Amino acid sequence: MxxxxxxxxxxxxxxxxxxxxxxxxxxxxxxxxxxxxxxxxxxxxxxxxxxxxxxxxxxxxxxxxxxxxxxxxxxxxxxxxxxxxxxxxxxxxxxxxxxxxxxxxxxxxxxxxxxxxxxxxxxxxxxxxxxxxxxxxxxxxxxxxxxxxxxxxxxxxxxxxxxxxxxxxxxxxxxxxxxxxxxxxxxxxxxxxxxAGFDRPNIRYAVHPRDGLNRQLADLIAGNPGPGIIYAPTRAATEKLAEALGRAGRPTRAYHAGLDPKVRAANQTAFIASEDMVMVATVAFGMGIDKPDVRFVAHAGLPKSIEGYYQESGRAGRDGEPAQAHLFWGAEDFARARMRIAELESARQQGERTRIAALGALVETGTCRRAILLRHFGENPPPGCGNCDNCLNPPPSIDATQTARKFLSAVYRTGQSFGVGHIESVLTGAVTDKIRERGHDRISVYGIVEGEEMALLRPVSRALLVRDALQTNEHGGLELGPSARPILRGEEDVSLVVPPRKERRRKNARNGSDANPVGDPLFDALRACRRELAQEVGVPPYVIFHDSTLREMAEQRPSTLAELSHVSGVGHRKLEAYGDAFLAAIRLHL
CATH class of the missing domain: 3.40.50.300 (P-loop containing nucleotide triphosphate hydrolases)
Structure with a gap:
């Protein structure tokens, strides 16, 4: 060069x-x-x-x-x-x-x-x-x-x-x-x-079944004080989630294409300038945002594809500092996606089924999430990355093949028109008017699940929907999908990943690596200096300097412009424009 x-x-x-x-x-x-x-x-x-x-x-x-x-x-x-x-x-x-x-x-x-x-x-x-x-x-x-x-x-x-x-x-x-x-x-x-490769080693990936989504998101926000983006599947969901999550006191706004353009622009401007705001948005928000200090991205529902998930989650940690990507999913996400595929022209259906199958592999795996992503883009990663939920806390897996066969048999023998709740009731031998009126207390699968196996029914139904062994009809009833036959015939096993039990996070507990060391007095002083300068010149704080540059300043504590010029990210123009202000902040702190 x-x-x-x-x-x-x-x-x-x-x-x-x-x-x-x-x-x-x-x-x-x-x-x-x-x-x-x-x-x-x-x-x-x-x-x-x-x-x-x-x-x-x-x-x-x-x-x-x-x-x-x-x-x-x-x-x-x-x-x-x-x-x-x-x-x-x-x-x-x-x-x-x-x-x-x-x-x-x-x-x-x-x-x-x-x-x-x-x-x-x-x-x-x-x-x-x-x-x-x-x-x-x-x-x-x-x-x-x-x-x-x-x-x-x-x-x-x-x-x-x-x-x-x-x-x-x-x-x-x-x-x-x-x-x-x-x-x-x-x-x-x-x-x-x-x-260059697709790996984003600074992002920690985690995938969770939805189980009290508002609480799950609130815990995530409480553990991450920096800016974050939450992707919701619908416009209505963005506003509902933003209102619910904002009650905890963290600045939270909504963004979607249906908002008044002035409101939408104001929310985007506020997020870009903020150092702690959470934006709840549809995927319309993101490509136009080059904000480097987003510390977490969460999906409140299934993304459309692995490519979409990679790009959307990749809006976290653009500055190279530690960041997190959390995906919260439900079996109904896969059911809705497959119903949408059925409405497409036939030439596009197979490609979309392949995309859904790739997402199913990502959420179901008990192995490294990063490896799943990288193999999708043609790379040959090592079997573990050390920075995803499965690598950090390997979940146990159990053989749930017999339970899966019982569930599929119950769906078939009840006529392939009832929802998960009714199938569970039949299998566990519940006594209800609905079961008695339809004669489902007299079929062979009635009451054949008991004890600890009962706890497997809901996660098994979810796994079968992901694998396309179960499908939902337009009324929400379950019917057998194309992948059901090899399971029922004993040609394919069903292993189930048991998610590790998580403790409720304390309100101000930190999550993962400390990318923004809020509480370090010098770092906080430098951020305050940056915030004042940004307001004066009318730009977002990160345009002045990234957090990584401020962290290096806090570590090296330069006392002259010459020393400051050796800090990564400080070029001649910024040294001339802002150097004296940051040196003064360092001197005042010391």
């Missing part, structure tokens, strides 16, 4: 070296070679085009899918002194931006794919020098991707009109099929593929 690049890396961004494959990607861009970089969230994708944008002659055009995401990255770029602007439908200074572009006064220009693919924008680019095309969230180009955007497929003519301009596509979520599609659609040769 050229020495001037490393000098710029330190002077502009405050980093003494590259992380992961950043040097490989930046090296390819500087050599003018087309590249597709698959890098996990938090691996520093934006630096891979921001650094060349500063080093190269001309403007780097960044194509990004959401205005909020563009403006978030724009603030961060401007904070380190990069000459950057955006051309979006909400930017009133578009004439000034176009003039700056023509005059060569921009290093970075952010645009949406709808604008980038138009002839008018192409004419604008012909009037200036372009150094690089960066296509962010490149999985949106693929119909196989989970966030397909048709306008991304119209970008190829723009790229081909400037054949000497390097093109860089970046994404955190693309399986093998999606990667191939991106390469073809954007005209990038296979040798241009750079894969």
């Amino acid at each position: 050229q020495p001037d690049i490393l000098t710029l890396l330190h002077d502009v961004f405050g980093f003494s070296g590259f992380r992961g494959v950043q040097d490989q990607v930046v090296g390819r861009v500087m050599a003018g070679r087309p590249t597709l970089a698959i890098m996990p969230t938090g691996a520093g994708k934006s630096l891979c085009y921001q650094l060349p944008a500063v080093a190269l002659d001309g403007c780097c055009v960044v194509i990004s899918p959401l205005i909020a995401l563009m403006h978030d990255q724009l603030r961060a770029a401007q904070a380190v002194g990069i000459k950057a602007a955006s051309l979006t439908s909400v930017d009133a200074d578009w004439r000034e931006t176009q003039d700056r572009l023509r005059n060569g006064d921009l290093d970075l220009l952010y645009v949406a794919p709808e604008r980038a693919s138009g002839e008018g924008f192409r004419n604008l680019l012909r009037s200036t020098r372009i150094a690089l095309f960066a296509i962010d969230e490149a999985h949106c180009v693929s119909e196989w991707g989970h966030d397909f955007r048709p306008d991304y497929r119209l970008l190829r003519p723009l790229l081909d009109e400037f054949p000497d301009v390097p093109r860089l596509a970046l994404t955190a979520t693309a399986d093998a099929h999606t990667r191939e599609d991106i390469l073809v659609q954007l005209g990038i040769p296979r040798e241009g593929l750079v894969i």
Whole structure:
């Protein structure tokens, strides 16, 4: 790597070296070679085009899918002194931006794919020098991707009109099929593929059956004082959960597409600026949020796919500090998902069934969760990661095959039209009017489950629904699914993971690694200083400095600007703008 690049890396961004494959990607861009970089969230994708944008002659055009995401990255770029602007439908200074572009006064220009693919924008680019095309969230180009955007497929003519301009596509979520599609659609040769891997080792994964969801979420929030996101499956659920969880005193807001746009924007702005807010949202919230200090992400229901879960949970811990991802699920989630699949056109059904099966493997496994995720993306991880619930507290598993067969037999012999509660009542020999009126007290499976086996019925029913051995009809009744036959015939066993019994967390108990050492007086003083500066200049606190930078300051306690310049994340622009204030905070504390 050229020495001037490393000098710029330190002077502009405050980093003494590259992380992961950043040097490989930046090296390819500087050599003018087309590249597709698959890098996990938090691996520093934006630096891979921001650094060349500063080093190269001309403007780097960044194509990004959401205005909020563009403006978030724009603030961060401007904070380190990069000459950057955006051309979006909400930017009133578009004439000034176009003039700056023509005059060569921009290093970075952010645009949406709808604008980038138009002839008018192409004419604008012909009037200036372009150094690089960066296509962010490149999985949106693929119909196989989970966030397909048709306008991304119209970008190829723009790229081909400037054949000497390097093109860089970046994404955190693309399986093998999606990667191939991106390469073809954007005209990038296979040798241009750079894969950093999908592992996010700083995220601790945990999966729990729903059992008093409000209490489960309240415990999670109490143990995590930093910002968090809770994904709810419906708009109504976001508002209901936000109201219930907010009663504990933690700032909590809701976000979904049905809110008044002004309320939605205000909630998003408040969350970005906050150091402890919890946002309860639909998946509409997230891609446009580049907030690095989210300490936990929780799913209150089943996500749509492993790719969706990976991306949504990956919004935690973008700063590389310890974070948590919790998934709360119920068997009814799988039942509803399969009913939706049945309404799709036949050509799409098999692909969706495969996605549901992959989620079933994730929630049912008694082995490493991270390994399940990474194998889905084609990696070959070790059998254990040491940082998921199953690795940290391995759950016992039991052979529940006989109980599963009894349950399936009861569903069949009662006519495949009754819910879980009635099937349990039949199997345990309950005496009810419903059972007596239908003659279910006279069938062979009546009362054949007793003692400790009774406690297995509910988790067995859940496991059978996940495996598609049971399905629900439109009235909520259970019927046999395609996977029931091999279980009933004795050709397939059913093992059941017994979740470890968890104690109720004390109100202020901490959860996992201490990513934000609130209570360290110097760290708290530095955060207070950052908060005041952020309010003065009108940016979120993390745009000033990340928590990791403040932690390093608290550890090293620099006393001069020269010493402060060696702290990771302190470049020349920020040193000049904020250095004296943070040194004063350190001196005052000492």
